[in-house]
Amino acid sequence: MPELPEVETVCRSLAPRIEGRRIERFLVRNGSLRWPIDPQLPARLAGATLGTLHRRAKYILIESDAGRLLIHLGMSGSLRVLRSPEPPGKHDHYDLELDDGSVVRFNDPRRFGSLTWIAPDRESHPLLDGLGIEPLDSGFDGGWLYRATRGRRTAIKLFLMDARRIAGIGNIYANEALFHSGIHPRTAATRVGHGRCEKLVTAVKSTLARALEAGGSSLRDFVDTTGACGHFQLEYRVYGRDGEECTRCGGSVRVIRQGQRSTFYCPGCQR
DNA sequence: CTTTTGACCTGACAGC
């Protein structure tokens, strides 16, 4: 579930509920996530006051006077804010109990998510170092993409998804953006010229922005309730539509494998 | 350095 727009939505929804709140108790039920949760973490953060939230790629950063929390939702993670107590489920791995009685609860069946900590005296974190440009930043433009792809023979779709180049474009958005820009996902990155770089950047930005709108609207109370997805999936042109009719040319959407992930595209529209 | 592959996990679903 957590794509970049969804992580952004979670941040926006979470921020007003937790900024300025104090952590009364930090309860870890199962610390074996992608990386084990530091056993010292609950003690270090008990009593801390939470500050501003930020998103970097698909990471959620939460400032506090005892250091920063770095949260990743992985493939199946979600965060909810509970207003009244509720018995924890099988995959509810940790709770942040806040001073207003609410509980921030992390659920993640596959446990690909993570919770790490950046000490107050540390500038950054190894997981954040080396992340590429944010796709919604103004610096990410056609010229940037053109320069960055010169000499790169990897497929353009894999390039889009390489976090050390561009941070936060997931499988869905790579597929959708390539469809909207008419580029075949297997095209060598270095063979995408000026014009198509411009087009691709525009497609990436508009697809993400559109999904943020869609996610934002139906995810407004995401952290309060069920963790249901937004409705951007209703706008998928190729993702998950293997064998279905292309909405643009009427041809058949195809699926191939790239980097052990499924790539969906329209052979008629994408060259 | 770049590119590819394996690994981490559970759950849902298709096919037998």
Add this chain to the structure above:
DNA sequence: TGCTGTCAGGTCAAAA
């Protein structure tokens, strides 16, 4: 019904 295999929104680490 139950078994087996495949796939899933991510991404790091190791191998090639």
